[in-house]
């Protein structure tokens with residue numbers, strides 16, 4: 504473990520949901536695990552008229568709510584000693600001058616600064632600009648790092664504008680675009696599985712793989728995010744970011760080493776190789792729908808249009824599925840099906856890789872009607888699991904087969920010791936200056952290019968959207984994306 508340099512970890516939007524539920528609890532856990540650098544100061548910027556003392560009481564209350572009985576009094580006291588409140592409204596230019604003074608004149612504060620923008624995305628440009636106006640982007644004395652949360656723009660054009668404006672004042676090395684969906688462990692699991700097993704490599708291509716499915720399914724609805732969700736929809740919220748990230752991990756070439764730039768170079772190559780979806784091809788490559796009323800367990804679930812704050816004419820999609828092709832030597836003509844939805848039958852994320860049938864129908868003359876294909880399943884959430892499905896012969900007279908599942912030894916084992924959760928690991932990475940789990944500018948841009956043609960067509964086709972009952976696996980019509988009749992959605996890790 505490297506020694507981390509001390510810094511001031513400044514959170515804008517510290518009174519908001521993300522800060523309360525993720526950032527401050529993660530920083531507390533890191534303190535409990537002795538992982539924070541010595542001398543760190545956590546400066547929380549807010550516009551509520553509070554002081555350090557009131558703020559520490561608020562933080563204590565939130566931590567009690569989140570952590571409950573596991574909150575350790577002495578650790579909490581240590582943690583609170585590192586937490587400060589800076590009163591300021593980001594709308595006021597003066598806030599940033601005073602902040603600079605506050606950060607630079609306090610003799611106990613380290614000279615390295617992280618600025619974490621846990622703010623509405625519409626504020627990113629302004630805050631970055633105002634930090635720079637006060638030279639808080641200059642690295643004359645210590646480093647300066649700016650962290651922004653997804654969404655990185657609303658569409659390709661907006662993302663380019665945002666990027667351009669951030670890059671006017673902060674270098675790519677100073678920028679950290681966080682996407683916490685992929686925990687560091689998930690990424691590392693996929694890496695080890697793919698690149699530490701020679702056995703797989705010869706089969707990891709168009710010669711052996713029939714197609715790949717990447718699914719993120721949620722039982723939950725839109726909860727209290729109605730306004731955000733209705734303007735975003737499933738394609739922007741999940742596919743543009745998270746599912747394309749998973750696709751790059753499955754499809755990328757081995758990087759020359761595990762440096763952030765080497766990994767990100769390979770991910771970008773995949774995104775660049777995705778066959779562009781032309782306007783005329785949008786219908787053949789994409790499908791959207793919205794949940795209607797239904798039942799989940801014993802509960803009657805309201806439809807999307809019945810949800811509070813959703814306009815009754817809304818055609819925002821809560822289910823999206825797309826088909827992509829990666830035009831390179833490894834993957835040409837192998838379909839990648841990406842699917843996400845709310846109010847589906849189960850909650851999980853998984854990657855399902857279906858292999859081709861053996862080239863010869865050797866068992867044609869036996870009782871085996873059709874051999875089931877091999878699948879390789881990578882569970883991402885809630886359980887991290889790697890499972891292979893193979894065909895074995897049923898004991899007894901005659902020739903019959905059944906599917907057996909082989910779990911890689913990492914399945915369901917959490918091992919000993921404490922596991923950093925996704926946010927904890929990511930916060931440490933910023934402090935350490937490790938970009939490997941953060942998105943690079945070109946990565947974000949290429950991901951937008953993949954979905955932008957679909958977004959444009961969907962934006963004008965607003966008269967009608969198919970529906971599916973809450974609690975189902977989405978509409979049957981989503982099957983029209985499949986290339987062949989033999990392809991069907993793989994809904995879970997259980998044997999088919």
Ligand SMILES: NC(=O)c1ccc[n+]([C@@H]2O[C@H](COP(=O)([O-])OP(=O)(O)OC[C@H]3O[C@@H](n4cnc5c(N)ncnc54)[C@H](OP(=O)(O)O)[C@@H]3O)[C@@H](O)[C@H]2O)c1
Pocket residue numbers: 515516517518519520521522548549550551591592593594620621622623624652653654
């Ligand atoms: N929440 C999540 O789980 C989550 C997940 C992924 C990404 N994100 C992203 O994280 C960011 C924050 O999300 P959130 O859910 O925490 O939003 P939120 O609950 O609405 O919090 C926004 C924060 O910004 C502050 N703010 C807004 N205008 C301000 C101003 N003029 N001066 C000072 N502070 C101001 C708010 O202060 P007040 O309390 O005073 O209003 C609040 O602390 C967003 O970009 C979101 O897309 C959030």
